Structures are given as structure tokens and as C-alpha cells.
Amino acid sequence: MVLNDDFLEEIGEYCRFGEERVYVLLGIARTKENEEYTSTSEPVIRKIVDEKEELERKIEEMDHAVERFETDFRLYISANARNTMDAFFRLREETDEWLKMKLNGNKGVNKKFKRIDSEFKSVLQKHGCRDDTNFIFDLDDCIEEDADKIENQLKQHTSIKLRQKTPNGFHIVTEAFNFNELETEIEYELKKDGMIFLSYIGE
Secondary structure (H helix, E strand, O other): OOOOOHHHHHHHHHOOEOOEEEEEEEEOOOOOOOOOOOOOOOOOOEEEEEHHHHHHHHEEEEHHHHHHHOEEEEEEEEEEEEEEHHHHHHHHHHHHHHHHHOOOOOHHHHHHHHHHHHHHHHHHHHHOOOOOOOOEEEEEEOOOOOOOHHHHHHHOOOOOEEEEEEOOOOEEEEEOOOOOOOOOOOOOOEOOOOOOEEEEEEO
């Protein structure tokens, strides 16, 4: 794993935990590195982090969990904190629908009740459960000089919260702003509720 103490501290400082605020760690075997999978069959593992002190331990648990796969996993963390109360109410709505389906004879829904913890983690990642509005500017096939350039351009409009190298470029995380005002020739993909790349794990 390529996570040193300084980087762990930086991520810990980035995350703002609270009574109902958590972050989601996501381990995923992307098809880009693992041709045996499709976009719908990529193995995914999620863990919830609810305080800074357990961030390193949860990452280590994730690293250990993916060892059973003979594949390369990428580790991400949610750019925006998730609100557990919002997720709880959304999950209650979904479980009511599952119950209706079960009472109407749909036996396939039984598996959802058996993996309720996994369903809650999925609900947490839904857009309606975010507790922040941070943006990720995803720069693919981008050299460091171009990343520096767009970062300086972004600073004219908003605050930079984090910059992280990715396998193909950079993630630049900013506070929300009117991105239509940004004038740049650097190509980017804007993610309004995305995941920040941290490292490869399980190697």
C-alpha cells in the first residue's frame, strides 16, 4: 500500500467528522486493471469511517479484505461526508418497499434483508445523503504542470481542499462554486459528489 503517515494525516485533516457525519471508504477492482470483470461485475467493498482515529485501522482492514481476490483494487474515500440520519430515513423507505414486495410474493427481495448492513452503506453513498458540497476536478492524462495551472485558475474562484495524484492524473477537490465562471483550456471532468482516489491496495 502507498499510504504513508504524512498522507494519512493529510486525509485525516481533510475529513470533518461529526455526530451524524461519516465517510465511506471504497475498494473496487476496476475493469481498467482487471479485464476479467465488466462494469457490472467489479468487486466492491465498503467501510464506514466515523472518526479520524479509526481511519488508519479501517484502511488496513480494507487492505486485508481484498487479499482474497487475485486482482488489483483501488482505494477511494468519499469527497463529501455522508449524513447517517438522512441515510437511515432513506433506508427505512426502501425497507418498507421491500416488505411490500415480500408480502406480494417476491422472494428475491429476501437477500436484501439478509445484507442490510451492505444496503445501508450503499444508501449512504447516494447523492441525497451527502453532508457537504465539495467538487472533484478529475484530470485524466494530465501532467503536473497542467494540474498546477488549473489549480491556480481554480484559486481565483474557490478554495482548494485537497490535491491527490491518481493512476491517470490528478484529483483536485474544491469547495462548491459557480464552475461556469472557470475559464481553462485544461480538460477535466467535474464530479459534484465523487470519490477521491487514495491508493492501490491488496498488492
